[in-house]
Amino acid sequence: xxxxxxxxxxxxxxxxxxxxxxxxxxxxxxxxxxxxxxxxxxxxxxxxxxxxxxxxxxxxxxxxxxxxxxxxxxxxxxxxxxxxxxxxxxxxxxxxxxxxxxxxxxxxxxxxxxxxxxxxxxxxxxxxxxxxxxxxxxxxxxxxxxxxxxxxxxxxxxxxxxxxxxxxxxxxxxxxxxxxxxxxxxxxxxxxxxxxxxxxxxxxxxxxxxxxxxxxxxxxxxxxxxxxxxxxxxxxxxxxxxxxxxxxxxxxxxxxxxxxxxxxxxxxxxxxxxxxxxxxxxxxxxxxxxxxxxxxxxxxxxxxxxxxxxxxxxxxxxxxxxxxxxxxxxxxxxxxxxxxxxxxxxxxxxxxxxxxxxxxxxxxxxxxxxxxxxxxxxxxxxxxxxxxxxx
Amino acid sequence: xxxxxxxxxxxxxxxxxxxxxxxxxxxxxxxxxxxxxxxxxxxxxxxxxxxxxxxxxxxxxxxxxxxxxxxxxxxxxxxxxxxxxxxxxxxxxxxxxxxxxxxxxxxxxxxxxxxxxxxxxxxxxxxxxxxxxxxxxxxxxxxxxxxxxxxxxxxxxxxxxxxxxxxxxxxxxxxxxxxxxxxxxxxxxxxxxxxxxxxxxxxxxxxxxxxxxxxxxxxxxxxxxxxxxxxxxxxxxxxxxxxxxxxxxxxxxxxxxxxxxxxxxxxxxxxxxxxxxxxxxxxxxxxxxxxxxxxxxxxxxxxxxxxxxxxxxxxxxxxxxxxxxxxxxxxxxxxxxxxxxxxxxxxxxxxxxxxxxxxxxxxxxxxxxxxxxxxxxxxxxxxxxxxxxxx
Numbered sequence: 001x002x003x004x005x006x007x008x009x010x011x012x013x014x015x016x017x018x019x020x021x022x023x024x025x026x027x028x029x030x031x032x033x034x035x036x037x038x039x040x041x042x043x044x045x046x047x048x049x050x051x052x053x054x055x056x057x058x059x060x061x062x063x064x065x066x067x068x069x070x071x072x073x074x075x076x077x078x079x080x081x082x083x084x085x086x087x088x089x090x091x092x093x094x095x096x097x098x099x100x101x102x103x104x105x106x107x108x109x110x111x112x113x114x115x116x117x118x119x120x121x122x123x124x125x126x127x128x129x130x131x132x133x134x135x136x137x138x139x140x141x142x143x144x145x146x147x148x149x150x151x152x153x154x155x156x157x158x159x160x161x162x163x164x165x166x167x168x169x170x171x172x173x174x175x176x177x178x179x180x181x182x183x184x185x186x187x188x189x190x191x192x193x194x195x196x197x198x199x200x201x202x203x204x205x206x207x208x209x210x211x212x213x214x215x216x217x218x219x220x221x222x223x224x225x226x227x228x229x230x231x232x233x234x235x236x237x238x239x240x241x242x243x244x245x246x247x248x249x250x251x252x253x254x255x256x257x258x259x260x261x262x263x264x265x266x267x268x269x270x271x272x273x274x275x276x277x278x279x280x281x282x283x284x285x286x287x288x289x290x291x292x293x294x295x296x297x298x299x300x301x302x303x304x305x306x307x308x309x310x311x312x313x314x315x316x317x318x319x320x321x322x323x324x325x326x327x328x329x330x331x332x333x334x335x336x337x338x339x340x341x342x343x344x345x346x347x348x349x350x351x352x353x354x355x356x357x358x359x360x361x362x363x364x365x366x367x368x369x370x371x372x373x374x375x376x377x378x379x380x381x382x383x384x385x386x387x388x389x390x391x
Numbered sequence: 392x393x394x395x396x397x398x399x400x401x402x403x404x405x406x407x408x409x410x411x412x413x414x415x416x417x418x419x420x421x422x423x424x425x426x427x428x429x430x431x432x433x434x435x436x437x438x439x440x441x442x443x444x445x446x447x448x449x450x451x452x453x454x455x456x457x458x459x460x461x462x463x464x465x466x467x468x469x470x471x472x473x474x475x476x477x478x479x480x481x482x483x484x485x486x487x488x489x490x491x492x493x494x495x496x497x498x499x500x501x502x503x504x505x506x507x508x509x510x511x512x513x514x515x516x517x518x519x520x521x522x523x524x525x526x527x528x529x530x531x532x533x534x535x536x537x538x539x540x541x542x543x544x545x546x547x548x549x550x551x552x553x554x555x556x557x558x559x560x561x562x563x564x565x566x567x568x569x570x571x572x573x574x575x576x577x578x579x580x581x582x583x584x585x586x587x588x589x590x591x592x593x594x595x596x597x598x599x600x601x602x603x604x605x606x607x608x609x610x611x612x613x614x615x616x617x618x619x620x621x622x623x624x625x626x627x628x629x630x631x632x633x634x635x636x637x638x639x640x641x642x643x644x645x646x647x648x649x650x651x652x653x654x655x656x657x658x659x660x661x662x663x664x665x666x667x668x669x670x671x672x673x674x675x676x677x678x679x680x681x682x683x684x685x686x687x688x689x690x691x692x693x694x695x696x697x698x699x700x701x702x703x704x705x706x707x708x709x710x711x712x713x714x715x716x717x718x719x720x721x722x723x724x725x726x727x728x729x730x731x732x733x734x735x736x737x738x739x740x741x742x743x744x745x746x747x748x749x750x751x752x753x754x755x756x757x758x759x760x761x762x763x764x765x766x767x768x769x770x771x772x773x774x775x776x777x778x779x780x781x782x
Binding site: 024 | 399417492495637645
């Protein structure tokens with residue numbers, strides 16, 4: 001059996017996104033022990049860089065040693081006690097996963113549904129909280145990777161607080177790609193992933209917990225059901241050299257990669273990164289529309305980093321994606337849940353939010369559709385995108 | 392803030408062990424999507440290689456996307472139902488962690504204690520099962536990283552089965568370092584880690600489940616409390632191209648590394664790797680004894696890959712370890728739990744089980760102790776070790 005040498009893909013799906021060689025090189029640096037003083041220094045630097053990325057001064061800000069789904073579970077098992085009522089706003093697949101998490105933690109989930117591709121409706125949340133004054137928590141996905149919808153986290157958190165509930169925010173796809181201000185918006189608990197707009201390989205989940213969330217954790221009457229995710233234990237491990245206690249063994253080399261990726265975000269500047277995602281989204285959209293393709297969703301509610309594109313009648317979803325992969329080494333995402341077979345998901349996340357990516361995607365997509373007999377003017381699409389860049 | 396460039400350590404603690412450049416290089420290969428056909432092929436190869444390493448034909452053999460502690464939790468939350476009685480054999484720190492896991496999963500843990508440094512006593516397990524015929528599960532640590540004790544997994548599993556209980560085996564430190572035969576010994580559920588005798592960076596937990604364990608899982612009356620670790624869902628993700636379903640996003644690059652490390656184990660041969668660990672253990676022991684240092688534990692119960700060495704009177708534990716780190720870039724482990732300040736833990740795991748490592752450790756340790764006024768004849772220690780190699 002030979003070593004595994006992956007094909008050289010261009011990643012424009014819902015994550016992972018393209019990883020910069022700086023990050024890959026960082027991950028290949030020699031492994032050190034997780035109790036090494038140098039490693040403790042790295043942990044401190046990562047916490048500081050994550051606080052910048054989340055825009056928070058929360059002391060409890062660190063990466064959980066598992067993918068984004070684990071960050072989600074960490075928030076729910078720590079903050080939900082058996083019997084707690086949790087309002088879950090669901091406008092896609094990941095809201096549904098939140099409901100699962102609430103119920104497995106012994107909570108009562110009250111689901112507020114919004115149409116797929118639409119943002120969470122603040123009024124429906126308000127109504128649900130009025131009908132359920134016993135609700136202790138509100139949970140929603142700020143950037144729904146399954147639908148491309150961006151919700152107004154600031155407003156939703158305010159509503160939750162007005163009703164005495166804490167807010168758990170899914171920022172897996174949001175972090176680094178759209179404006180996010182944990183302290184300014186007073187978010188109580190938030191989790192993200194590394195393989196989206198941070199452009200790291202998957203495997204870590206940055207989280208941040210504010211004072212109210214920690215108070216709720218401390219006031220628990222029942223133990224956290226997960227040993228691995230019990231913040232009371234994990235915090236000892238991430239609490240700096242003076243008070244550090246053994247818990248598990250952190251994924252050392254993955255943390256080298258996260259450090260480098262966060263450093264790159266810091267060098268670019270958070271606002272600049274948000275602006276870059278917005279720019280390339282506008283260019284992609286202009287190009288797609290020039291080929292008569294339409295983005296799902298409503299104006300002002302679309303994620304720049306995740307573009308859901310309706311598949312035209314007569315075009316074979318799977319065949320197009322296979323052609324992109326085979327002929328262009330280009331990965332775009334299939335539709336998920338309700339959108340399976342009906343939409344593509346084109347990611348412009350982190351390193352994949354670039355002019356090179358936008359132009360390559362328009363070219364490949366136009367050509368693949370033309371090969372299926374659907375006239376698609378690549379030249380017009382490229383010109384439309386370039387016009388956005390020239391403006 | 393600069394990039395993080397780790398110091399070049401020699402890792403001889405309780406893990407992580409030294410990672411071969413082949414594995415580091417593999418981790419730096421370009422990231423591909425977790426739904427890429429090439430990635431599905433990689434998953435299949437990893438499963439095949441893991442079956443070889445575990446010596447099993449269990450279909451359900453794959454790496455959980457989290458460190459060894461997550462593998463432990465995966466076994467307990469899937470196999471323990473609320474109210475189940477579980478006999479936990481505890482002869483070190485990690486047996487204690489198993490108890491925590493049983494209780495958080497709603498089970499009743501009956502702990503059978505054995506002295507630290509000693510193997511689990513089969514007779515005490517037998518007695519506990521006779522007193523508790525309601526026990527559904529037995530759990531024990533085959534290779535206790537906190538004490539260096541090797542337990543007789545084959546015998547313990549037989550006893551469990553004779554009493555109608557299933558056996559969960561912790562093989563975090565065992566896999567690749569000592570004889571282990573999942574099918575031959577009829578183990579029901581087993582978990583390991585990558586950063587010990589497989590010499591990968593930490594972050595993944597290989598597991599394997601046999602038919603009886605899967606039957607117990609299928610017969611559950613309550614849902615698994617963890618969404619992320621629910622095998623009913625995870626198995627869909629790891630079940631091969633034809634039936635694969637989305638669950639989480641696997642840590643792609645960490646899996647490149649695991650594949651390469653398993654390939655290296657396969658090239659060396661499992662039996663050869665076990666013999667290598669045994670050889671370097673004998674050499675290390677001869678060298679330590681020549682300096683009048685003693686290994687904890689009893690003959691026939693010592694792990695070759697994890698050597699617990701009593702700290703002589705008058706020698707300052709922390710100062711010695713600091714000297715090794717500062718002057719030799721050599722990491723050995725501190726004592727854990729009962730052994731804090733009383734013993735060192737010297738790992739000879741995976742790539743760290745080599746003549747170079749043994750000789751470097753003897754030299755550094757002798758010199759560091761001599762600097763504290765304890766006469767330690769490095770020359771004699773090296774000669775004693777070399778004599779083992781010459782034999």
